[in-house]
Amino acid sequence: MKKFINDPGDVVAQALRGLAAAHPELRVDPENQLVVRADAPVRGKVGIVSGGGSGHEPLHGGFVGPGMLDAACAGEVFTSPVPDAILAATRAVDGGAGVLHIVKNYTGDVLNFEMAAELAGDDDITVETVLVDDDVAVQDSTWTAGRRGTGATVIVEKVTGALAEERASLKDVAAIGRTVNERSGSFAVALTAATTPAAGRPGFDLPDDEMEVGVGIHGEPGRRRAPLAPAADVAALMVDAILEAKPATGTAIVLLNGLGGTPLLELYLLYGEVAALLESRDVRIGRSLVGNYVTSLDMAGASLTICHADDEILRLWDAWVRTPGLRRGV
Structure with missing residues (x-):
């Protein structure tokens, strides 16, 4: 394992200290592993909290700031944040209009956010949850x-963050x-497995001539192992699977996301294949994000x-945002 780390057991806290040094506009608590926008709580605005295991950066801490998240909780690598940290984040962003929890559907995240929401209720903080x-x-x-x-967590965080800035209600x-x-x-x-700092070796074995089709962001198994294929075939696999599950035509927001070790050269090449396929399926790319x-x-x-977007979703996607990982209009 070759990584820019000091102690494998202290990676998250040290990375958060680096985030604080690079972005003084954020309030970062490395000990409790929280990232909060500097002006929180904003009176009269719905506070938005998300979080999850570290290792998915810039998700979530990199999306804290005006126009997106009010706070993020960073668990250990690939591990859910604890309820106490989620509760602390919820309290820190409560401006009197309630707090929205955006939770990725993993068992630990769901249980810990549920517990934190119940504890927040004891403090008379109204919490709603969006499960992604x-x-x-x-x-x-x-x-x-x-x-x-x-x-889709990125799109959910961006769109809800924009609407919250307009002082919409928690329900809306x-x-x-x-x-x-x-x-x-x-x-x-x-194409390869991730290597966690604590383990020091890849999380699973994947031969050089194979790829994991439908892999999870923690390295969970996908649908199958398949022979390594050209980018055009990979794009077709992904587009077919998504449109089969969520069939639609019209306008879409399309995110072609790298998993950490893929050069932008390859991502843009793959995006070109995706764009051509979507055009042939009567899906118009209204907005795109590659990286x-x-x-x-x-x-x-x-x-x-692929997010099938109406005019309101597109309007909120286009709204200004100022975070380390996504910045637009400011």
């Missing part, structure tokens, strides 16, 4: 009951988040997310 379960690859997996939450902010999730499908393909947004440490691979 966009991964169409498998119905159940190593760490989930139901579909996994993956790339939660509703738009659920709509985005329902209209989104994602699918990932891995590393929901990673899996150093895994070589890519995920595709």
